[in-house]
Amino acid sequence: MPQTTHYILDPLDNWIRETLDEMQVLYHRPSGQTHVLIEPVPQIIDAMLQGAETPDEVMTALNAQYDLQSEEDEPEAENEDDLTRLTARLDEMVALGFVRREVREQGNKDAL
Amino acid sequence: MRYECRIHVGPAIFRIGSDWAQPIEQLEALYQSYPDCDDAIADFTVRLEAQRFYRRWFRPSVRLSGDYMLPDASPLPLAQGLLAAEMAMNLQMALGWRRHLLLHASAVERDGKVLLMTGESGSGKSTLSALLAEHGWRFLGDEFALVDLDSGDIHGFPRAISLKNSAIDAARDFVGDDARFGPLLTDTPKGAIRHLQPPETAIAAMGEAAPPALLLYPSFGYTRATDPVPPTENFVRLTQASTNYVALGEAGFSALVNLVQTVPAHAIDFETTDEALELVEDLWASVV
Amino acid sequence: MTDRKTDDAETPNEADSGNESFRQTRRALVLGAVASSAIVSVRPALAQTASSVLTCEITVPAKEQGPIYVDAYGNIVDRKTEGATLLPPRTFKGEDVRRGRVRGPRAYRDLIRRLRPGQSGFTCYASIQGRRLG
Helix, strand or coil: CCEEEEEEECCHHHEEEEECCCCEEEEECCCCEEEEECCCHHHHHHHHHCCCCCHHHHHHHHHHHEEEECCCCCHHHCCCCHHHHHHHHHHHHHHHCCEEEEEEECCHHHHC | CCEEEEEEECCEEEEEEECCHHHHHHHHHHCCCCCCCCCCCCCEEEEEEECCHHHHCCCCEEEEEECCCCCCCCCEEHHHHHHHHHHHHHHHHHHHCCCEEEEEEEEEEECCEEEEEECCCCCCHHHHHHHHHCCCCEEEECCEEEEECCCCCEECCCCCEEEECHHHHHHHHHCCCHHHEEEEEEEECCEEEEEECCCHHHHHCCCCCECEEEEEEEEECCCCEEEECCHHHHHHHHHHCECCHHHHCHHHHHHHHHHHHHCCEEEEEECCHHHHHHHHHHHHHHHC | CCCCHHHHCCCCCHHHHHHHHHHHCCEEEECCCCCCCCEEECCCCCCCCCCCCCCCEEEECCCCCCCCEECCCCCEECCCCCCCEECCCEEEEHHHHHCCCCCCCHHHHHHHHCCCCCCCCHHHHHHHHCCCCC
């Protein structure tokens, strides 16, 4: 059965996010760590707060609001597609502990 | 300890013990105008000890110890005992203070609002605070500014001002009263050092906190210029200018977010004290 | 829920002044390369009293960038170029970089500007720039 990876934000009372300028700062209570969030991470969190969980869902939400662009001067990243890049950002958030990854069987929801 | 004194600076009380009379006498002279606190409970204890018992007399050398210490603090010659005591007091604050968010910054107050100045050693933040203290500003401290975790107000830590190298002569130009200077310490790990007593009015009012209105990153020795520092950059730099940001957890985060959201920050470059005064007055006029 | 983003959007600040134009033309969003990073974590400052702690440093070429070859004018060139010499790593204070005081061959300035997320020195560069570097 095909699987999808879901990315689940930590419960809302585990973190505080503040907008300072085009960047945000996030304090994560369980780890006591402060993170500076650079584009596109604030926008991804916004999408997740709207209910997006899989990379596809997050991508759809971002595409609805933004023109996704590549950065110039990144020759090593020429062959990467947007979904791969977005997943890299989500995995970064997993590594810092405020997002958790969950692999689900597709259609499992319907079966339940 | 054979010799002992207590020093009350801002909200902190230090008990300083020494194997020798000289550093204690020098401290008492330098801190003579500070409030009497001989019966108060000390926040920190600092000890200036002989490295070996015979080193009390033979090539006397001061080993520092206290409630909070770095493992690699090297002993200093007795002639630099005053510097040793000051370094130890700073270290207790940097490592042990938890009641406020502690920033490596100098601070002065006017019109009920505080001007913060931060930057690395040699940036001119210490000299600038001493200069402003002679030009109508209340001196709050040249090393640490304490951010109130609830109100965001700045509490002073107006210990004796530590002037280094060329700043010593510069300060003698703008401070008329020779009696306010401590002994000249030469060949210290930081070069030549001379302490300056803050104005008595500043010491008398050292318990009065006030809200911050402006934060400056001074750079002495560069062509006159000003440059705004955006909030996130300011936030990151201040986390690095604070010794207890991480230890304070969420309280530190909230205090720092509030500070960078409400207080504008600018980098200022200047080559002379006149330029510095002008730049400060211009920027101050734009925020008050 | 303590996400205060929505509240803050009502207070005027520099970041919000562009919001009007964002509404009319869709805003560009850069996802960034897989190998890059878009989150900078705050590390505890070392407790120091001898000197302040505002001393982040950038060494270029970063180990991910090098080796770098330059011509006689200090421009970055291919290693096979005639007269190309290896550029020795040099360390700059974050503050000097921020104020445009990078001395020496222009290759150093170019290399600092080319630092990408995930490369050594980028965190310092990002913090002194205070914005996404593109």
